[in-house]
Amino acid sequence: MATSALDRDALSDLLDGDPELIATLIGSFLDDCPDYMEGIREAVENEDGNALEREAHGLKGAAGSLRARPVSEAAQVLEEMGYEDNFAEAAAALDTLESEVDRLRDELQALRNACQEAIEE
Incomplete structure (x- = not known):
């Protein structure tokens, strides 16, 4: 079974x-996420380490x-590739991130919908 994309308990604790x-x-x-993803895709395509x-x-x-560890960790892999200006595995890392x-x-x-319902109660 895959790790949850989000630690709901930690997020809830953080925001009381x-x-x-x-x-x-x-x-x-x-x-904000679509802008980050577009920037990451362009940086990989152009092999622009600083932008990546x-x-x-x-x-x-x-x-x-x-508290979305899988996305954070996948982004960190790409961040390090950008820092090292190493694009050998960038396409695969981008696929993982996406x-x-x-x-x-x-x-x-789903969580936002549940929060909206709680707010309306």
Whole structure:
């Protein structure tokens, strides 16, 4: 069984279980994530180590704030590749990151819906 894309308990603990704060943080991540991913894809395509390091670092931090370890770890791999200016395995690492982001996005949308329901009660 795959590791969960998100540690819901850790996220809830971090934000004192406040559904509004959780929903806001999720919304911010979902808004910013496509920009990070576009930057990462372009950096891999252009073999731009500085851009890859910067964009992957930003995504790693955003995912970390959500306690989304698989995305954070996948982004860290790309960040290190950018730092080392090593693109030998970048396409495979990007595929892994995209899979993890897709899993996370699905879980975040479900959690945000649950938070919205709790807010409306």
